[in-house]
Amino acid sequence: MTTDTTPAELEQALTDAADAAGPLAASEPAVRAGWIRAVADALDAAADELVPIAMRESALPEPRLRGEVGRSSGQLRMFADALEEGSLLEVIIDTADPQAKPVPRPDLRRLLVPLGPVLVFAASNFPFAFSVCGGDTASALAAGCPVIVKAHPGHPELSVRTAEVMIEALRVAGAPAGTLGLIQGYDVGVTALKDPRITAAGFTGSVPAGKALHEIAVTRPEPIPFYGELGSLNPVFVTQAAVDARGNDIATGYVGSFTLGVGQFCTKPGLLFLPAGHGLEDKLVEAAGGVAEAPMLNDRIAEGFSSGLDRLRKIDGIRVLSDGGATLLGTTVTELLARPEEILEECFGPVSIVVEYSSTDELQAAVEAFEGNLTATLQAEESADAELAGKLLPLLTARAGRVLWNGWPTGVAVSWAQHHGGPFPSSVGSIHTSVGVTAARRFQRPVAYQDTPDVVLPAVLRDGNPAGISRRVNGTVTTGEVSR
């Protein structure tokens, strides 16, 4: 099961994906949407078989994993909807303007076409939602790209069975053979990443692995885009007014968030900034002490957590507030600013640091100490904190891809407006998202047709708009027809 893909098998997977690229690119968007819905239905139908495998391989509990299956199938259906509605293709039509200055303008019709075979490096911490059937795969299929998933070694059997379920659903639905493939082994993944048939790659994982793969992708003879979700600290900043209004809820909400999934979320809040004299330490310690010890995803992650925790505990100025199923550390902004590089390093697992600030100037300085993050959260009171929030939100915006108000960063809703990504090093390719409809854009490139007759245009660009999709025509979004 955990045997690496052989060179012959990899060659076959790459050939199959390359062969599928043309037919997939030529498929009508509504037909492709049907294939994607078939995959979603098959996943839901296979949940009873897949979830137990995932439980065994990931040590995650059943309700969480069932939720992930629903999230993944729902995500596939969202992309199918966006394909049918048409916005995923970003059709833009400017009809000819013989009067345009300084020169007459031709008829131009643009849409997004698939890049070609996409390599997806699956993550360990979401065995469904960021693995074989996850967002990278879903968005690439919606774009019309064949996908080869490099399975995560943390859940090999689940990866194989998930791929089998999806491939069978695609086959029955009539999708081209080679639309989806699975490979195993780190070196195999690197070999695939260097192959000229691969046109883009998605990755979710650690900063070192992401950086190494990114460098391979962008320095190939033919560089390709590499979209990496790496690490993130996801700081939470709490105002005095928020402490006064709902301190206890903040304490329990925070502990619940940083220990969710045994602290193995890329959106885990790694630091909580509280005003000095907040009086919440007992409540925080109580909540953290109530967290039961739970197994981590795999031995490698458990070892990484253990050594990371040892490192954090030994830093000058860090004290241990609570130790057990969850570890709560404490420090001050003064200490943090004295050694930011030591303290601001992600430790993947159930640990977080409470940091006390002594003034709003210090709070602002703490915000400014951060590099790029997936999320940044402000816990504040609308009435009392409007001015402070007005000052801090632009600083948080400059450092994060998602800014939360009085929420917790764990949990990434799948919707049109979602953004999951952030300035480096939280992601490589911060102008793109790995969650939400616009995630498909990572695997599409524009093509504009100039003065091309209706009969040979892709159907979605034709005057009559046969599929009735949303298109921007001469600057305005419409589902109507076009006259030349």
Added chain:
Amino acid sequence: MTTDTTPAELEQALTDAADAAGPLAASEPAVRAGWIRAVADALDAAADELVPIAMRESALPEPRLRGEVGRSSGQLRMFADALEEGSLLEVIIDTADPQAKPVPRPDLRRLLVPLGPVLVFAASNFPFAFSVCGGDTASALAAGCPVIVKAHPGHPELSVRTAEVMIEALRVAGAPAGTLGLIQGYDVGVTALKDPRITAAGFTGSVPAGKALHEIAVTRPEPIPFYGELGSLNPVFVTQAAVDARGNDIATGYVGSFTLGVGQFCTKPGLLFLPAGHGLEDKLVEAAGGVAEAPMLNDRIAEGFSSGLDRLRKIDGIRVLSDGGATLLGTTVTELLARPEEILEECFGPVSIVVEYSSTDELQAAVEAFEGNLTATLQAEESADAELAGKLLPLLTARAGRVLWNGWPTGVAVSWAQHHGGPFPSSVGSIHTSVGVTAARRFQRPVAYQDTPDVVLPAVLRDGNPAGISRRVNGTVTTGEVSR
């Protein structure tokens, strides 16, 4: 005038740009649109002063350069319009859905925010449209990014004066100091590209220079996006029916296109594929023979053209059809397929190759011999060639960013639907365009606000939609208000 920027001057330019980033990001889109319009007006007003400098430094004729000024100011106004209309900000709002499965959905509001200071490497061949006041600068300013332009050494005085005109217009209009800066010198540009304050770069120029700068940008400690427009062959494929219907027009149109601007367009058609026995050679030779010799942009380009031409002429199987102000070479698909790497290498200047094919299979094989191009053109007859065109267009689409029907690739209209870019090596970053409204997207990243009160949100995200811009609300594009 051609002195390199000193280290102290570069440091000042970078500091000024970094200082301008926050105020620019905070500027209301409509206000920013006003600044951009002020720049457009100033350029138009300064045309009488700038065009003579450009004529002297580039050897290009006055009408062409006046057209370029109009194109550049028009482009700036297009971005201003798209800012005010709002689509440039790509606002997406999904209101909260407490009933959503598997988990309730929060209120999410996404927009695109500026990346930060952008470095633009100007091109030589369009002293306005792809230089200091060109598309990279215009789109980055529209995105809300400060811009530092690395001037092209081919027109140093024009670069300085253009920047002065633009900087003064920005100052008078009230834009932050540091919104635009100019630096000179290749090494200075490389130093700037490595500076952590630079967050993205745009480039138009040669393949070797583009590849070298790309590698620097993406292997920095903090990698940044690098958008490079490199070389392109822009093949034109002519069917027998098109020859029969309008062979002479094709011959003269082709010569006009490949000699436009002394062949110094990145969209110059480098090859014309004609059916064997086309009977157009006399007409082609006559047209090419009528092209007067004209000076090239600068000595470096003239030398490059001369050696490139020598190289092409010496290739086995290439014959010279016409030689003079324009050089027309001839070969066959058989010869081309025997040595594609020799023949399919861009030669920047007034030279092009007529290639004869003996069957539609050979025509298709010729199409498939190409790598990525900015454009690919089919000259065909709608009535006779529907089937052939249906076969060739997908192959052209796979290899080009813009596909033309019965036109010539020189001339890139500035509009919503335009796409100027193509698969590698014609551009690095083929999913982006350097012309058209979506060019701004290269310098923007998404940020999503979760459950954030109206009063602290950016104005464009607020319920009341005070600026009345286009927004996607719960999946539908509207200019209306939102209720929570």
